[in-house]
Amino acid sequence: MNSPATRTPAACESLDHVRAEIDRLDRAIVQLLVERGHYVLAAARFKPSVEAVHAPARVEQVIANVRRQAEEAGGLPDVVERGYRTLIEAYTEAERERHARL
Ligand SMILES: C=C(O[C@@H]1C=C(C(=O)O)C=C[C@H]1O)C(=O)O
Numbered sequence: 859m860n861s862p863a864t865r866t867p868a869a870c871e872s873l874d875h876v877r878a879e880i881d882r883l884d885r886a887i888v889q890l891l892v893e894r895g896h897y898v899l900a901a902a903r904f905k906p907s908v909e910a911v912h913a914p915a916r917v918e919q920v921i922a923n924v925r926r927q928a929e930e931a932g933g934l935p936d937v938v939e940r941g942y943r944t945l946i947e948a949y950t951e952a953e954r955e956r957h958a959r960l
Pocket residue numbers: 897898901911912913914916917920945946949950953
């Protein structure tokens with residue numbers, strides 16, 4: 859699923875090299891986002907109402923987790939947080955739609 863890097867960022871000698879690595883990573887990220895989405899939709903089965911789908915305390919817990927993980931890995935926690943907030947909003951909407959069809 860996750861093929862190894864051909865070049866480190868510092869070893870890239872052109873924009874094409876950089877973009878090839880970004881495309882490689884996007885393939886792996888999308889697989890993980892799809893898998894994450896399956897679990898988010900499964901969460902709908904355990905919520906008593908459509909109003910309970912959005913869980914703000916859990917959202918803040920996830921954000922704290924991913925910010926910490928980004929910091930520990932040495933990269934851009936603010937970018938990771940913004941991306942996750944957007945993702946979670948969309949996942950929550952999908953979960954609401956799933957809940958309505960249970
Ligand atoms: C998956 C859940 O439902 C929603 C989606 C979340 C997410 O994508 O991480 C977090 C909280 C909820 O808004 C959950 O409650 O855990």
